[in-house]
Amino acid sequence: MKVNCDQLAGLLPDFFDGDLSREQSDAAIDHLATCASCRLTVDELEGVRTLASDHGRLELPPESKDRIRRSLGLS
Amino acid sequence: MHQRSVQNPEPDWLFDTFADGVYTLAYRITRDRHLAEDVVQETFIKVIRSLVSYRGDGPIAAWIYRIGYREAVAVTRRRREDPLDPVAVAAEIDRPTESVEEQVLAGELVARLDEAINSLSESVRAAFVLRDVEGLSTTEVAAVLEISASAVKMRLARARESMRRQLEEYLT
Numbered sequence: 001m002k003v004n005c006d007q008l009a010g011l012l013p014d015f016f017d018g019d020l021s022r023e024q025s026d027a028a029i030d031h032l033a034t035c036a037s038c039r040l041t042v043d044e045l046e047g048v049r050t051l052a053s054d055h056g057r058l059e060l061p062p063e064s065k066d067r068i069r070r071s072l073g074l075s
Numbered sequence: 076m077h078q079r080s081v082q083n084p085e086p087d088w089l090f091d092t093f094a095d096g097v098y099t100l101a102y103r104i105t106r107d108r109h110l111a112e113d114v115v116q117e118t119f120i121k122v123i124r125s126l127v128s129y130r131g132d133g134p135i136a137a138w139i140y141r142i143g144y145r146e147a148v149a150v151t152r153r154r155r156e157d158p159l160d161p162v163a164v165a166a167e168i169d170r171p172t173e174s175v176e177e178q179v180l181a182g183e184l185v186a187r188l189d190e191a192i193n194s195l196s197e198s199v200r201a202a203f204v205l206r207d208v209e210g211l212s213t214t215e216v217a218a219v220l221e222i223s224a225s226a227v228k229m230r231l232a233r234a235r236e237s238m239r240r241q242l243e244e245y246l247t
Contacts, residue, residue: 013228017213041239047246048238049207055185056192056208058099060115065094068116072123074087 001027008038012045084135086123093136094119096209097143103192103204104147105154114150118143136211137218144201144219151197184245191241195234202227203234 001023003011008031014020015028032039060068069075094115101114121142129138192200198220205216206227213231217224239246 013232016231017228019213044239044243044246045235048235048242051184051188051242051245052192052203052207052238053210055188056099056103056204057095058102059095060098060112064112068094068112068119069090071116072086072090072119074090 003027003031005031005035005038008032008035009041012042015042016045016049084126084129086119086126089122089135089139090119093139096136097139099208100140100143100201100204101147101150103200103208104144104197105151106193107154110150110154111147114143114146117146121146134215134218137215140205140209140211140215140219141221144205148197187242187245191238194241195237199230199234199237202230203238206231207235 003024008028011020011024011028014024020028032042097118098111098115101118102108102111105111105114118139122139125142129135192203195203201220202216205211205219206213211219213224213227216227220227
């Protein structure tokens with residue numbers, strides 16, 4: 001099995017979830033080995049996921065957390 | 076990242092484990108810190124009241140985030156029907172780095188990341204935040220949003236591509 005750039009783009013959600021079949025995964029890896037443009041895209045998409053997990057999360061301000069805890073009757 | 080299922084979870088443990096995650100989701104949906112705090116409170120009132128019906132036979136994260144998501148969407152809808160003072164809302168949205176935590180983290184990157192997340196449509200944003208920020212599995216995101224896993228993947232593809240284009244200069 002071989003994939004082109006458009007077909008690879010369609011596989012990417014499953015690629016990131018590790019849900020590709022062995023055959024699809026091998027085809028994606030083979031394509032990435034020879035296509036610098038798709039490799040850059042995949043690297044950037046990985047970068048988006050890293051940025052989101054490293055900096056996208058918020059924390060409740062401590063005073064709000066305490067207030068809500070009290071309102072819920074928690075210790 | 077999260078416990079998949081838990082037998083007889085204690086309310087304290089649930090709050091400690093999921094409050095920040097529900098707050099993150101609620102803020103990303105409502106784009107208003109005060110409303111997001113209200114969503115957290117209402118979510119955990121419902122979670123604690125419904126604990127008897129949770130039998131530990133499903134992913135607990137999906138159950139809690141689903142309650143939080145519904146609450147955040149409802150609050151956002153109500154706000155659209157009865158809009159707040161537009162100046163106050165704009166101030167809230169335009170300056171999401173006012174908390175102490177974000178003053179420390181504040182920088183161009185975080186501001187641009189916020190901007191890029193906010194630019195996504197609500198449904199796409201919810202999938203992205205649950206999967207790539209909160210770290211739920213695709214199956215759990217599907218359960219929270221009550222859509223198919225393939226629909227989640229389509230929304231994620233759209234979100235990540237949009238984010239990639241907007242944040243390109245920070246990714247290479």
